[in-house]
Amino acid sequence: MLSIENLSVKVEDKIVLKDINLNINIGEVHVLFGPNGAGKSTLINTIIGNPKYKVVEGSIYFKGRDITDMPIYERAKLGIGLAYQNPPGVPGVKLRDLLKIISKVKWEEIERMAEILNFKDFLDRDTNVGFSGGEVKRSEILQIFAQNPDFIMFDEPDSGVDVEKIKLLGRVINHLLDKDKKPADRKKSGLIITHMGHILEFINVDRAHVLYNGIIACSGGPEEMLNTIIKYGYERCIVCYQKRN
Numbered sequence: 001m002l003s004i005e006n007l008s009v010k011v012e013d014k015i016v017l018k019d020i021n022l023n024i025n026i027g028e029v030h031v032l033f034g035p036n037g038a039g040k041s042t043l044i045n046t047i048i049g050n051p052k053y054k055v056v057e058g059s060i061y062f063k064g065r066d067i068t069d070m071p072i073y074e075r076a077k078l079g080i081g082l083a084y085q086n087p088p089g090v091p092g093v094k095l096r097d098l099l100k101i102i103s104k105v106k107w108e109e110i111e112r113m114a115e116i117l118n119f120k121d122f123l124d125r126d127t128n129v130g131f132s133g134g135e136v137k138r139s140e141i142l143q144i145f146a147q148n149p150d151f152i153m154f155d156e157p158d159s160g161v162d163v164e165k166i167k168l169l170g171r172v173i174n175h176l177l178d179k180d181k182k183p184a185d186r187k188k189s190g191l192i193i194t195h196m197g198h199i200l201e202f203i204n205v206d207r208a209h210v211l212y213n214g215i216i217a218c219s220g221g222p223e224e225m226l227n228t229i230i231k232y233g234y235e236r237c238i239v240c241y242q243k244r245n
């Protein structure tokens with residue numbers, strides 16, 4: 001579904017990502033760990049096509065097409081979606097109206113998902129205006145559900161979310177990524193950024209990567225990787241990288 005080859009990215013005048021290679025197949029969900037400032041949000045902003053992030057080398061392919069220079073709206077049309085870490089408030093635009101504009105699914109389905117997310121009362125509020133940290137995350141997930149993309153990126157879907165809602169959001173994300181279907185019926189793929197492992201208890205993740213100082217330092221099984229980070233810290237990932245190179 002998504003293939004990244006030798007990607008280096010500049011933000012302002014700073015090279016933030018260096019020689020990134022990543023493959024995410026149909027039906028797979030990958031998770032991205034890494035310390036603050038490592039470049040995780042930069043990577044997903046580059047995949048979605050945020051023009052602030054300049055590709056200086058390498059290519060991004062989606063569904064076999066080179067999208068490296070494609071504008072953000074074309075990528076969205078092709079089926080890439082992003083649930084933002086800190087989306088802006090949109091004063092004057094009710095969440096209900098925004099959902100109706102962006103929606104590719106029936107309104108009844110959106111209402112059902114809003115009910116599952118315990119978020120129906122928010123449909124008539126201005127989008128993300130005055131929403132708490134956890135409410136913003138549910139708003140983003142409802143918008144992603146409405147857009148129904150094939151490849152979904154979640155930038156810290158668990159930050160600022162209480163323990164009960166983490167379970168709820170984890171289960172909904174697992175559903176949005178088709179992970180509650182049989183492997184042969186899975187059509188979606190995803191990339192999740194998280195600092196905490198708790199949400200991963202509810203999402204069936206295939207592979208994990210550690211982004212460290214702009215490089216993918218380590219890749220492997222999500223559980224083992226998380227346990228290693230908790231036990232030894234991110235420094236251990238650099239040892240893994242040095243052994244490989």
Ligand SMILES: Nc1ncnc2c1ncn2[C@@H]1O[C@H](COP(=O)(O)OP(=O)(O)OP(=O)(O)O)[C@@H](O)[C@H]1O
Binds near residue numbers: 012039043
């Ligand atoms: N618009 C920008 N202008 C200047 N520097 C930027 C910009 N966006 C990102 N950076 C820098 O790029 C580096 C990587 O930032 P990024 O947000 O990708 O990190 P991250 O791994 O997502 O961190 P966190 O876990 O704290 O969210 C940081 O040093 C950051 O300051």
